[in-house]
Amino acid sequence: MATDPILGDATDEQLGLAVFENLHDLFRSMANNLPNGELAESEKLSRHYTFPTNPMFKGVWNTRLSDSEADAAIEETIAWFGERNAPYFFWWTGPETTPTDLPQRLQAHGLIDMAEQQKELAAGIKQTELGAPCMVAELGKINESALAQSPGNFVVREVANEAELYDFKKVFVETYEIPEWAGQAWVDATRTIGIGKTPWRMFVGYLQDEPVATNMLFNGGGVASVYAVATIPSARGKGIGGAITLKPLIEARDRDGYKYAVLFSTEMGVRVYQRIGFRLTDARINRYLWRSG
Numbered sequence: 330m331a332t333d334p335i336l337g338d339a340t341d342e343q344l345g346l347a348v349f350e351n352l353h354d355l356f357r358s359m360a361n362n363l364p365n366g367e368l369a370e371s372e373k374l375s376r377h378y379t380f381p382t383n384p385m386f387k388g389v390w391n392t393r394l395s396d397s398e399a400d401a402a403i404e405e406t407i408a409w410f411g412e413r414n415a416p417y418f419f420w421w422t423g424p425e426t427t428p429t430d431l432p433q434r435l436q437a438h439g440l441i442d443m444a445e446q447q448k449e450l451a452a453g454i455k456q457t458e459l460g461a462p463c464m465v466a467e468l469g470k471i472n473e474s475a476l477a478q479s480p481g482n483f484v485v486r487e488v489a490n491e492a493e494l495y496d497f498k499k500v501f502v503e504t505y506e507i508p509e510w511a512g513q514a515w516v517d518a519t520r521t522i523g524i525g526k527t528p529w530r531m532f533v534g535y536l537q538d539e540p541v542a543t544n545m546l547f548n549g550g551g552v553a554s555v556y557a558v559a560t561i562p563s564a565r566g567k568g569i570g571g572a573i574t575l576k577p578l579i580e581a582r583d584r585d586g587y588k589y590a591v592l593f594s595t596e597m598g599v600r601v602y603q604r605i606g607f608r609l610t611d612a613r614i615n616r617y618l619w620r621s622g
Contacts, residue, residue: 336551337588344465345612347552348591349423352390352614354549355556358528359386363521367413374402376418378410383514384417384618392420396428403438407619419616422460432615440617460615461593464607468553468582468590471606476575478568480536485544485576488531494519496533496540497557504543504559515545515557529556534573542569546577552589553581558598570601 333354336347356377360368363379363386375391387410394402410418420435428434432442443460488494494516502512519527528549534542541564545557555577560570581587593614594602603609 333549333551335586335588339589341465341610344552344589344591345463345610346425347550347589348463348465348554348593348610348612348614349390349421349425350550351547351552351554351591352421352550352593355529355547355554356388356390358547358549359518362528363518373398374406376406376409378413378415378418379518381514381518382416383511384419384616386514386518387415387418388421388616389418390421392422392426392431394427394431396430399428399431399434400438403434407438410619411621414621416621418619420619422615422617424612432617435617438619440619442617443615446616446618460613461595462599463591463593463610463612463614464599464602465610466578466590466602466605466607468578468588471575471578471590472571472604473575473579475568475571475605479572480567480569483534483536483541483567483569483572485532485534485542485573488519488524488533490524491520493533494524494531496535497531497543500533500540500543500561501557501559504561530577531557532573532577534560534569536564536567536569542573544573544577546581548581548585548587552591553578553585553587554591556592558592570598571605574602575605 357368359379360366360377367378369376373394374389376389379386389406420440422432488497498512498516502509530546532544533540542560543557544555547554555574558574578590
């Protein structure tokens with residue numbers, strides 16, 4: 330559903346930044362497709378607000394503030410989300426974020442980094458205070474042989490009905506040890522727009538007809554990207570994570586013409602992605618969580 334020109338012949342620096350552009354397009358798609366969504370973009374910062382109760386659906390990004398502007402902007406933004414009774418929002422940072430001490434300023438205003446979020450809300454998302462490593466791959470050179478390394482009775486299905494949508498939620502919540510409401514937010518958003526009509530495409534992997542893995546493909550910013558890649562603990566070590574990552578990306582290449590894939594990884598996921606052809610960039614992405622009350 331993306332309309333951006335497909336990125337070709339890109340440098341690693343361009344691809345590292347495409348991780349952020351893809352994410353920002355995901356936020357725009359949320360605000361533009363969900364009822365009463367709000368999107369406010371300026372040269373200083375951008376923010377989106379939508380109804381699902383997960384901080385992915387409410388956030389701040391593309392921050393370009395001066396030293397003298399930063400604290401007032403943080404306070405105004407917290408008030409903006411507070412007026413909308415938001416229980417949470419994420420403030421995203423990356424290599425082009427200014428001022429460079431914005432993370433410390435956010436923490437001084439009560440926001441917590443990825444490492445602290447793991448302790449409080451998502452024990453299964455292994456991150457450090459440095460944030461998540463950004464990774465890129467040329468889709469013409471990915472290791473498709475990894476598909477054959479998964480069990481013969483493992484199949485990947487694109488979510489086509491409510492039963493499969495709830496299977497996605499079940500795996501997502503179990504794998505990342507997140508609150509039930511955080512997984513339900515993706516169910517609510519997808520049902521509201523319509524299964525099969527969302528800007529993102531959701532996939533579930535089944536082993537002997539039991540849901541064991543998830544992936545979500547989103548094309549934007551000129552590249553394909555995957556989110557919510559998860560494999561339940563009992564199904565790990567079988568090549569399932571690589572297979573469910575690859576299948577949607579191969580479709581993005583062969584059906585939609587994408588040349589590059591990008592993602593930001595948990596610490597545990599880096600080796601899985603390297604085995605299928607992703608490489609690390611110098612960029613890291615971080616997000617700081619604000620909680621009401």
